[in-house]
Amino acid sequence: MTLPDAAGQPCDGLSDCPRSLAEYAIPAFSPIPYASARRESADYERYISSAAWQTSPARLAELHAAGHRCRLCFASGEQTRLEVHHRTYRNFGCELAEDLTTLCHDCHLVVTCMERARKYARSPVLPPNHVPVAPPPPLFDYRLALEIT
Numbered sequence: 001m002t003l004p005d006a007a008g009q010p011c012d013g014l015s016d017c018p019r020s021l022a023e024y025a026i027p028a029f030s031p032i033p034y035a036s037a038r039r040e041s042a043d044y045e046r047y048i049s050s051a052a053w054q055t056s057p058a059r060l061a062e063l064h065a066a067g068h069r070c071r072l073c074f075a076s077g078e079q080t081r082l083e084v085h086h087r088t089y090r091n092f093g094c095e096l097a098e099d100l101t102t103l104c105h106d107c108h109l110v111v112t113c114m115e116r117a118r119k120y121a122r123s124p125v126l127p128p129n130h131v132p133v134a135p136p137p138p139l140f141d142y143r144l145a146l147e148i149t
Contacts, residue, residue: 047093058095059084066102073107080104085111 068077085101
């Protein structure tokens with residue numbers, strides 16, 4: 001499925017996207033811990049509040065396909081504020097309608113919370129200044145007991 005991007009050019013995922021929204025791309029790596037996350041958050045907020053996102057054909061197509069209702073609780077846009085959730089960020093800045101889901105504000109908070117919990121549940125929690133320790137030696141060395149002199 002090919003949709004026009006914010007500039008009106010045909011956009012079929014990353015392959016055909018002219019990337020006129022390159023300034024919104026999330027950097028993949030930052031050598032400074034947490035700086036990347038802060039920058040990604042600022043870039044994301046700037047993009048979501050931009051006219052390019054608000055008038056995105058993929059976003060508008062998803063809202064229309066959902067009937068301007070939350071896909072989970074079916075609340076209408078007249079009853080609550082509707083938001084369009086990114087299912088994936090693979091095509092961030094050049095989204096396809098299939099990458100998006102219409103949710104009300106409350107359902108969007110719940111879905112985001114669940115996704116973050118799932119993401120962080122896979123991460124091991126280590127105490128600060130954790131240093132791996134070798135396993136302790138056995139309490140009794142059986143080799144000495146088996147040794148016959």
